[in-house]
Amino acid sequence: MSAFVVISSRGEQRVRSGHPWVYRADVVDVRAAAGEVVQVFGPRRRLVGSALFSDRSQIPIRMLTRGEVAADAPLLRARLERAIRFRELLGLDATAYRLVHGEADLLPSLIVDRYGEYLVVQALSQGMDRLLPSMTAMLVELLRPAGVLARNDPKVRTLEGLEQRVDVLHGAVPESVDVREGPVEYEVDLRRGQKTGLFLDQRENREAAARYARGRLLDCFSYHGGFALRLARQCPEVEAIEISAEAVARIQANAARNGVPHVQAREANVFDELRRLDKAGARYDTIVLDPPAFAKNKAAVPNALGGYKEINLRAMRLLAPGGCLVTCSCSYNVNEEIFAAVLHEASADSHTPVTILEKRMQGRDHPVLVGVPETYYLKCFILRRVE
Ligand SMILES: C[S@@+](CC[C@H](N)C(=O)[O-])C[C@H]1O[C@@H](n2cnc3c(N)ncnc32)[C@H](O)[C@@H]1O
Numbered sequence: 001m002s003a004f005v006v007i008s009s010r011g012e013q014r015v016r017s018g019h020p021w022v023y024r025a026d027v028v029d030v031r032a033a034a035g036e037v038v039q040v041f042g043p044r045r046r047l048v049g050s051a052l053f054s055d056r057s058q059i060p061i062r063m064l065t066r067g068e069v070a071a072d073a074p075l076l077r078a079r080l081e082r083a084i085r086f087r088e089l090l091g092l093d094a095t096a097y098r099l100v101h102g103e104a105d106l107l108p109s110l111i112v113d114r115y116g117e118y119l120v121v122q123a124l125s126q127g128m129d130r131l132l133p134s135m136t137a138m139l140v141e142l143l144r145p146a147g148v149l150a151r152n153d154p155k156v157r158t159l160e161g162l163e164q165r166v167d168v169l170h171g172a173v174p175e176s177v178d179v180r181e182g183p184v185e186y187e188v189d190l191r192r193g194q195k196t197g198l199f200l201d202q203r204e205n206r207e208a209a210a211r212y213a214r215g216r217l218l219d220c221f222s223y224h225g226g227f228a229l230r231l232a233r234q235c236p237e238v239e240a241i242e243i244s245a246e247a248v249a250r251i252q253a254n255a256a257r258n259g260v261p262h263v264q265a266r267e268a269n270v271f272d273e274l275r276r277l278d279k280a281g282a283r284y285d286t287i288v289l290d291p292p293a294f295a296k297n298k299a300a301v302p303n304a305l306g307g308y309k310e311i312n313l314r315a316m317r318l319l320a321p322g323g324c325l326v327t328c329s330c331s332y333n334v335n336e337e338i339f340a341a342v343l344h345e346a347s348a349d350s351h352t353p354v355t356i357l358e359k360r361m362q363g364r365d366h367p368v369l370v371g372v373p374e375t376y377y378l379k380c381f382i383l384r385r386v387e
Contacts, residue, residue, distance in 0.1 A: 004040070005053055030060075057160045090365060108128065113200060119139060185254075209324075212286070216236075220287065221242065228263050242268075301334060362376075366378075
């Protein structure tokens with residue numbers, strides 16, 4: 001008999017309600033090895049579907065199919081093709097974007113990003129790690145990339161008992177790759193850059209911010225200058241703040257490359273810098289806050305909220321009347337409602353009336369699967385200081 005797992009009725013209900021994950025507490029019996037594709041049965045031995053199995057994770061079951069539908073190579077290939085075709089339909093004005101967004105493309109724990117003629121893949125569960133060679137072969141056949149790099153170094157892999165490693169899986173991958181996002185050109189280090197090289201999920205928010213940005217801009221948590229470079233054409237003064245010296249060097253190189261030398265980057269801690277600028281009575285017409293995820297888990301939420309409030313309160317005070325604040329949170333554990341409440345508190349405590357110009361999320365190439373809140377992680381509010 002093929003590998004199988006029996007889950008509780010609560011687990012079965014969760015799957016029937018459309019969520020692809022079953023937690024450890026709802027696993028009743030396991031006859032499977034680490035990383036196998038398993039059949040999943042409910043408590044009354046009714047077939048629920050097929051799934052990726054992990055023997056280490058708190059999420060041992062990630063559903064691939066429901067009922068009798070086989071989770072075989074043709075099905076996985078069809079899902080890859082559909083994901084790729086969807087991105088083509090979006091007509092993105094960029095040569096770097098996400099091709100596969102895990103659960104939202106019904107390919108749980110698989111990430112595929114395109115950077116020009118190269119692909120970067122991530123397998124974030126035991127099951128997907130085991131399938132990675134065949135998924136890579138399918139991607140090569142479908143897209144003919146010059147190289148495929150596995151950025152299997154995210155920390156979450158350790159929760160699955162998987163090694164953190166970076167490997168070339170196909171062809172050759174150079175030390176740096178040139179890509180374009182709208183009018184901005186970047187040189188990307190696919191092996192060492194954060195995430196898979198760039199924060200591709202903010203592309204559409206940078207475009208949206210360009211509708212309002214003007215005057216003096218402060219781009220906080222700038223990384224390689226994503227917002228600063230995109231907004232530099234309409235902002236005659238641009239300051240970018242970033243804590244990583246390596247990233248600051250990249251912002252400077254990117255500014256020269258894009259012919260926007262007025263983008264001034266400095267290495268600093270945003271918390272200290274906002275406090276200093278506030279004391280000095282500085283004023284900006286446009287401010288961007290795009291911090292790293294302050295709440296990586298539920299326990300970290302109270303501290304994270306303090307951090308979000310602090311930077312938003314300071315930024316609102318630094319904003320000139322009529323100015324625009326682009327403020328983001330990529331913590332899944334701080335949902336839109338909670339983030340909005342923090343912004344409300346920051347506005348009240350700083351006596352700064354602000355209106356919401358736009359409520360946004362991650363770009364459309366990082367889709368949100370309805371019923372799976374974990375796929376909605378990036379919140380972006382564009383606010384205007386009224387007076
Ligand atoms: C979400 S990324 C920013 C992405 C960027 N806005 C973009 O569009 O590409 C967060 C960045 O904040 C930086 N960072 C983290 N803590 C910081 C701090 N306290 N002060 C300044 N930068 C910080 C990280 O190094 C990282 O580059």
